[in-house]
Amino acid sequence: MACNSTRLRALALYKELHRLGRDYPDPSYNFHGRIRKLFEKNKNLTDREEIENALKLGDYIKKETLALYSLRKYRHLKRLYPPHSLSDP
């Protein structure tokens, strides 16, 4: 049975990823479904190292998703408001 500290970390990670998934730009990409499947696949892990790796993967996904959102937004904005444009800002 997963010890309490890793369980709490996994739960926190899940909540955070779930919240992030709400803003996913592609409606046909089932972010929540995939996250759920990934977590359920790993729910019976007992080996410390495997648990750590799984948590690290979750963290990596979180960072990648954040980078995706941030790049998408700022690419859009930088196109909309180009630097040194000769017309009004």
Place this chain on the structure above:
Amino acid sequence: MRPSASRLLNILVPVKRAVDYAVKIRVNPQQTGIDTNVKHSMNPFDEIAVEEAVRLRERLKASVTSIRAITIGPAKSADTLRTALAMGADSAIHIEIPESAPSPEPLAVAKTLRAVIERHNAKAAKEEDKVDLVILGKQSIDDDLGVTGQMLAGLLGWSQATFASKLEVDVEKKEVFVVREIDGGGEELRCRLPLVVTTDLRLNEPRYASLPNIMKAKKKPIEKLTPADLGVDYTPMFETLKVAEPPKRVGGGKVANVDELVAKLREAGI
């Protein structure tokens, strides 16, 4: 034992609940404005403003006494304040207007901000509790007016540094070094506090408010006020006569070779 900062900084960050950047803007059926029944979020330039305030605190540490966010809008605008609080603001002020009221004009917004600042400064027990820095977005992405910051600086009689792409504050000297984005490059200014700064896109990249911070933000105080409390009149001075979409792009034509291109150009009168 670090000596306490002899000079403190109080930052005010006005934010606006604007149409989300990813939404495709449509003109409303009456042709008087845009369809506002869409997703809203904090104006990206204002996110940059909040981020800059939080980064200033990270750099100057105890010198930054308070970062306050303020917004003018209907009840839903409180979400924008929560985002600002989650990003690192300490407290917020919500100037609430009725849901059906039109968006306040920049001059009304500037007058409200001035009233809030003067009200706060009047109540300030010490000289150092007064607001010294106001950081706002240079424009909002739904109306692109880009005048509120300048108007506020004019009303307050403060220095202003607009379209800032770099900000360095020297609290001891009460000076701020700013690089402004202008046509063809950057303009470097040294300004004295108190100062109004408007943010350009290239100032920083805002952080994502993580879930723990959002939870913490729920406990931070939001003060509620109305324009009447501040004695500002929101009667619009402008009447929008018509809003229409730009003409649809007419498709270009493809040419087979250079001769055809030259022929077409000649036809077009070049």
